[in-house]
Amino acid sequence: MTKPIYVTQPYLPPLEEFIPYLEKIWENKILTNGGPFHQQLEEALCSYLGVKHISLFTNATIALVTALQALRVNGEVITTPYSFVATAHSLLWNGIKPVFVDVDPDTLNIDPAKIEAAISPNTTAIMPVHCYGRPCDVDAIQKIADNYNLRIIYDAAHAFGVTDDSGSVLNHGDLSVLSFHATKVFNTFEGGAIICPDAKTKLRIDQLKNFGFVDEVTVVAPGINGKMSEINAAFGMLQLKHIARALDSRKEIDAAYRVQLKSIKGIRCLGEPGEFAANHSYFPILVEDDYPLSRDELYQKLKSHNILARRYFYPLITDFPMYRGFPSAHRDNLPVANSAAQKIMCLPIYPNLTSENITQVVSCIRGGLQA
Ligand SMILES: Cc1ncc(COP(=O)(O)O)c(C=O)c1O
Numbered sequence: 001m002t003k004p005i006y007v008t009q010p011y012l013p014p015l016e017e018f019i020p021y022l023e024k025i026w027e028n029k030i031l032t033n034g035g036p037f038h039q040q041l042e043e044a045l046c047s048y049l050g051v052k053h054i055s056l057f058t059n060a061t062i063a064l065v066t067a068l069q070a071l072r073v074n075g076e077v078i079t080t081p082y083s084f085v086a087t088a089h090s091l092l093w094n095g096i097k098p099v100f101v102d103v104d105p106d107t108l109n110i111d112p113a114k115i116e117a118a119i120s121p122n123t124t125a126i127m128p129v130h131c132y133g134r135p136c137d138v139d140a141i142q143k144i145a146d147n148y149n150l151r152i153i154y155d156a157a158h159a160f161g162v163t164d165d166s167g168s169v170l171n172h173g174d175l176s177v178l179s180f181h182a183t184k185v186f187n188t189f190e191g192g193a194i195i196c197p198d199a200k201t202k203l204r205i206d207q208l209k210n211f212g213f214v215d216e217v218t219v220v221a222p223g224i225n226g227k228m229s230e231i232n233a234a235f236g237m238l239q240l241k242h243i244a245r246a247l248d249s250r251k252e253i254d255a256a257y258r259v260q261l262k263s264i265k266g267i268r269c270l271g272e273p274g275e276f277a278a279n280h281s282y283f284p285i286l287v288e289d290d291y292p293l294s295r296d297e298l299y300q301k302l303k304s305h306n307i308l309a310r311r312y313f314y315p316l317i318t319d320f321p322m323y324r325g326f327p328s329a330h331r332d333n334l335p336v337a338n339s340a341a342q343k344i345m346c347l348p349i350y351p352n353l354t355s356e357n358i359t360q361v362v363s364c365i366r367g368g369l370q371a
Contacts, residue, residue, distance in 0.1 A: 002305075002306050002360075003306070004306045004307075004308055005306065005307045005308065005348045005353070005357050005360065005361065006308050006348060006350075007308055007309055007310040007346055007347070007348050007349075008183050008348065008349065008350045009350040009352060009353075010182040010183070010187055010350075011187065011239070011242065011246050011350065011351050011352075013238050013239065013241070013242050017238055017241075018234075018235065018238055021037070021234035021235070021237065021238060022231075022234070024036075024037075024234070025037070025230050025231065025234060030230060031229060031230050031231075032227055032228075032229045032230055033210070033227060034206075034210075034227070035230045035233070036230075037230045037233035037234040037236075037237060038056055038227075038228060038230060038233040040233070040237055041056060041228075041233040041234075041236045041237055041240075042054050042055070042056055044236075044237060044240055045193065045236075045240075048161075048240060048243075049160075049161065049168050049170060049195075050163070050167050050168040050171075051168050051170050051171060051195045052171075052196070052197060052198070053195070053196040053197070053198065053199060053201070053202040054193050054194070054195055054196065054202075055193060055194045055196060055202050055205045055206055055209065056191065056192075056193050056227075056228040056233060056236075057191065057192040057193055057194065057209060057226045057227075057228055058190060058191065058192070058225075058226050058227060058228055058229075058232075059179065059180075059181065059190050059191060059192045060086065060155075060157045060177050060178060060179030060180075060181065060192030060193075061086040061089065061090060061192070062192070062209070062224060062226040063177045063178075063192040063193060063194050063209075063226065064086065064087065064090035064127075064153070064155060064177050065090045065093045065094060065224065066194065066205060066208045066209055066223075066224060066226055067090075067153045067175045067177055067194050067205070068090060068091070068094045068096065068125075068153065069094065069208055069221070069223075070175070070194075070201065070204050070205050070208055071125070071151050071153065071174060071175065073094065073096060073124050073125045073151055073153070074094070074095070074096060074124055075096065075097070075122035075123065075124045076096065076097045076098075076099050076120060076122040076123045076124065077091050077096050077097070077098060077099065077123070077124065077125045077126065077127050078099045078101055078110075078115055078118050078119070078123060078125070078126045078127070078150075079091065079098050079099070079100060079101070079110070079126070079127040079128070079129075080100065080101065080103055080109070080110040080127075080128060080129050080131070080317075080337070081100045081102075081103075081316040081317045081318040081323075081329065081334050081337045082103045082108055082129075082131060082313050082316060082317075082337045082340060082341070083129040083131065083155065083313060083317060084157070084312075084313065085317050085320060086155075086157075087127060087129055087155045087317065088317045088323060090127075091127070092322065097122070097326070098323065098326060098328070099118050099120075099123070099326070099328045100118075100317070100318050100323075100326065100328040100329055100333065100334060101114045101115055101118050101328070102114050102333065102334045102335065102336045102337055103131075103334075103336050103337045103340065104137075104336070105336050105339075105340070106270075106271055107131070107134055107136070107137075107270075107271070108131050108132070108134075108270065108284075108337075108340055108344075109128060109129065109130065109131050109134065109135075109136040109137070110126075110128045110129070110136060110141070111336070112136075112137045112140035112141050112144060113140075115141070115144050116144060116148075118328065119144075119148055119150075123148065123150060124150060124151065125150050125151040125152065125153060126141060126144070126145060126150055126151075126152050126153075127152075127153050127154075127155060128141055128152070128154055128155070128173075129154070129155040129156075129157070129158075130154060130155070130156050130158060130159040130162065130169060131158065131313075132158055132270065132281060132282040132284055133158040133159045133160070133162050133185070133278060133279045133280075133281040133282070134162075134270075134278065135159070135162060135164050135169045136154070138164070138169070138172040138173070141172075141173070142172065142173070145173075151173075151174045152172070152173030152174050152175075153173060153174060153175045153176070153177065154170070154172060154173045154175070154176040154177065155177055156169070156170055156176040156177055156178055156195070157177065157178060157179035157181075157184070157192075158179075158184070158185075158279075158281050158282070159176070159178070159279070160178055160180075160184065160185045160186045160279055160281070161185065161186070161243070161247060161277070161279045162277060162278060162279050163277040168195075170195040171195070171197075174197070175194055175195065175196060175197075175201070176194070176195040177192060177193070177194055177195075178192055178193045178194075178195070179191075179192050180192055180193070180232075180236065184281065185243075185246070185247065185250070185279045185280075185281045186236075186239055186240075186243055186246075187239065188228070188232040188233065188235050188236040188239065189231075189232055189235060190232065191228055191232050191236065207220060207221065207223060208221055208223040208224065208226070209223065209224065209225070209226035209227055210223060210225070210226075210227060211223045211224070211225060245351070246351040247279060247280070249351040249352075250279065250280035250281070250349060250350070250351060251278075251280050253280070253283070253349050253353055253358060254278075254280040254283060254349065256355065256358050257269070257283055257347060257349075257358060257361075257362070258272070260358065260359070260362040261285065261362060261365070264291075264362075264365060264366055265290055265291065266287065266288045266289070266290040266291025266292070267285055267286075267287065267288070267291060267365060268285065268286040268288055269283075269284075269285055269286075270284045270285070270286070280349060281349075282312065282346045282349065283346060283347045283348075283349040284312070284344055284345070284346050284347075285344075285345055285346075285347060286340065286343040286344060286345075287343050287344075287345060288343065295311070295342060295343050295344070295345055298345065298365065299311060299345055301364065301367075302361070302364055302365075305360070305364050307348065307360065307361055307364060308348070309345050309346060309347050309348065309361075310345070310346050311341075311344060311345055311346075312344065312346045313341060313344065314341040314342070314344060315341065316334070316337055316338065316341045318331075318334060318337075319341075347361055348361060
């Protein structure tokens with residue numbers, strides 16, 4: 001049996017490069033609570049990403065929960081069913097009712113044309129997701145938010161380093177949340193961040209992620225412990241040195257897949273990233289009806305060849321028991337998302353994936369019905 005090809009593999013710089021960072025931590029004995037590496041990484045990321053303020057977190061889920069708290073969002077929030085479950089979980093953790101809106105068939109991001117009909121007097125915000133790191137229709141979403149006085153919190157967990165014609169895609173809306181989980185383009189083992197538009201908002205978020213402490217004796221809110229530790233922040237500093245190469249390599253893999261999959265009937269790649277600077281965090285394909293196997297049959301076939309693709313996002317969030325009772329979760333309300341969830345599969349993509357690996361994956365897909 002050949003070695004498994006996973007859907008992703010965390011990028012790890014050479015271990016010896018990390019040792020000096022550890023020595024520094026041992027020397028200064030500051031392990032967390034906004035230590036020197038935490039401060040350095042916030043500054044370095046602001047500059048790398050082209051954003052004004054950033055607050056590092058222990059992970060994106062806690063960052064999403066905190067972002068909603070920071071803006072005092074309540075009532076109902078419009079969001080997408082086509083995402084990782086943490087998007088909607090962050091709403092339930094705040095006692096907010098999710099209202100699900102269908103996605104656009106080309107981008108699989110929330111369809112702005114369907115948002116307005118989902119707004120009620122209780123709606124306070126929209127939480128879209130830049131799915132697979134592909135930007136939402138940010139202008140259309142902003143227009144709706146302006147018309148109805150709604151806040152926008154982008155779940156930008158996949159969108160590290162993605163830009164559009166106005167600069168970083170993370171500058172849209174009121175807040176954006178990044179994930180630095182091991183599976184992401186830029187990882188700090190576990191980690192996340194909130195992109196904040198101004199210093200005042202960052203200060204509130206910094207307080208909320210530290211139990212609500214303002215100073216030694218003052219607690220102003222029931223904050224959480226969402227702080228990133230020095231080890232994670234130091235690792236982030238090292239990762240930044242390698243990120244350009246990692247992104248280049250993903251771009252090449254994306255291009256190779258597109259060329260090799262082009263002639264396979266029934267396999268549709270999600271649209272080319274186009275003009276915006278993509279991060280190629282995922283390589284999603286849709287297994288259409290004219291492919292000889294169903295998506296699940298192809299998934300199993302790849303698995304039997306030790307190729308571990310993933311069905312992101314299947315099941316839909318709205319299929320999980322804590323969501324399926326909401327009226328907006330009904331399948332009739334979400335035909336595009338339901339159809340995509342039946343066809344989608346993300347192929348392996350990560351910086352060290354070799355061209356032989358790509359050929360192996362594509363040959364297995366090309367093989368269709370053959371074992
Ligand atoms: C869209 C989306 N939102 C949120 C999360 C949660 O991120 P984390 O694992 O950093 O909490 C993830 C994935 O991990 C995700 O894919």
